[in-house]
Amino acid sequence: MARVNLYAVYSLWLREMIRFFRLKSRVFGSLAPPFFFLAFLGFGFRGAMMPEIPEGVDYISFLAPGIIGMSLLFSSTFGGLSMLWDREFGFLREIMVAPVSRLSIVIGRTAGGVTTAVMQGLIILIPGMIMGMRISGVWGFLLSLVFMVLIATTFNSLGLAFASRMKDMSGFSLIMNFMVFPLFLLSGALFPIENLPPWLRSLSYLDPLTYGVDGLRGALVGASSFSLAFDLVILTICCAGALGLGAYLFEISDVE
């Protein structure tokens, strides 16, 4: 029933690209928080001994993949929620009145949002390497790209799911502060989740980003809590679930 129109998917993706490269100030703005986290935590805790960090891994190598995960989380959730802006400024109607299935619209928007989020994640890699993070190899880097795409798709879809259920933009900061921020802190991006008390740690295990950050860490610096295959499977399941949820809620949402 719902056919995917690749030309429309490309059109929506291209729009996100044009906007990304045009709105440089917004890109810089969204890169600033992860960059500051990386720089200040990285320098500040450089010499600190933190239990549960694997032998031979310094804090900056531990932290940098976590901050990449943070950047992916924030920018892709924001990308999904940006549907709210399209609705607010009327562009959503232009998209919806076109002879294009809603599934094509979801795929096009998601592809655009994921691409921009992954590009931002890769940009964060540069200061990480300058500060002394050592990448394990080419294959590890390529595997980390897979994790980045999965993380970005998961949270872009969750953002879209929320945007489809919200009537206006008033819920935006609520989601950023009470969903996205806890997801970030629980994910083990800044410290090993093994240090958390058990009841809090169990919440971490429910956070998809935990497996994303662990996977990034395993792929990039070769140290992870779970096996990479386990991270990959769990994250893929979360990603598929979020994608399905986002597409379904968008499908049944009202335009106005």
Add this chain to the structure above:
Amino acid sequence: MRFGDFTAVDGVDLKIEQGELFGLLGPNGAGKSTIIKMLTTMLRPTAGGAQVWGHDIMKERDAVRNSIGVVFQDPSVDSQLTGRENLDFHGRMYGMNKKTREARVEDVLDLVDLRDKANVLMEDYSGGMQRRLEIARGLMHHPHVLFLDEPTLGLDAQTRRHIWAYIQKMNREDEVTVVLTTHYMEEADHLCDRVAIIDQGQIVAQDTPENLKDLIGADVITLEIEDGLEDRLIQTFSGQEWISSIDQSENILNLSVDHGESRIPEIVLQASKAGVTIRSVSMHEPTLEDVFLKFTGKKIRKAESAGSGRMVAVQSRMRTKRH
């Protein structure tokens, strides 16, 4: 080919012919936009149905979407893209290949005189330019039917004239069937081949503007009288055969008469005999406003007084601030 046959908001049939410039005229909240939303597949009707260019709006949504262009009442452009990029995006969404797209972009930009602004970001367009670009975009994919929801809302008189000219041009030259909604009488009168007057979700009259105005007569004399004495005056005038009709809206009476200017003294005399004070008298040729009054018993501006009342409040507040 048939354009459509649809059951409007409350069960009134409407048929719009190919090549027509058709207007839905009525006050804000009358249901015009609802009709447009249903015909453009943005809203599903709860009962009934319609066909656009021979396609069912419920069962063949994509076929309907392929045959129509829509210019929405509120802005619907991406302000971070240029005019050309907005048109290009639109062309791709409708499956136009690069070559036809590029040629068509120039055509539609020419139609609305925006070629020199094509590479400017939409956020730097004025309101009128933006509306022109939206009209160009609506035509981009060669639609058979173009829907315009309040195309000149909020624009100044000069820009409105320009937009009217563009609409007429594309209707004639590109043979596009145009369906527009408006609450401006003069817009419907000036532009439309046929007009349907809508009030509270019902079509109360539909015909050419000329035929509708002929229903009123040669001249309309408007009397503003003392509150509460309307009935007495209507009684006085109802026996007069030279008055073809009397329409009332609160303390305003509209009398349709031939050779109005020679009848005014007599009207004033009779009113004063009946003991009714006339506050003001004016005379004009019939307009669609009079037609609306005739069919609904109220003025269009009265019918939307809630909105205009708020405007006045805002204006007066601004005035006090300045002093």
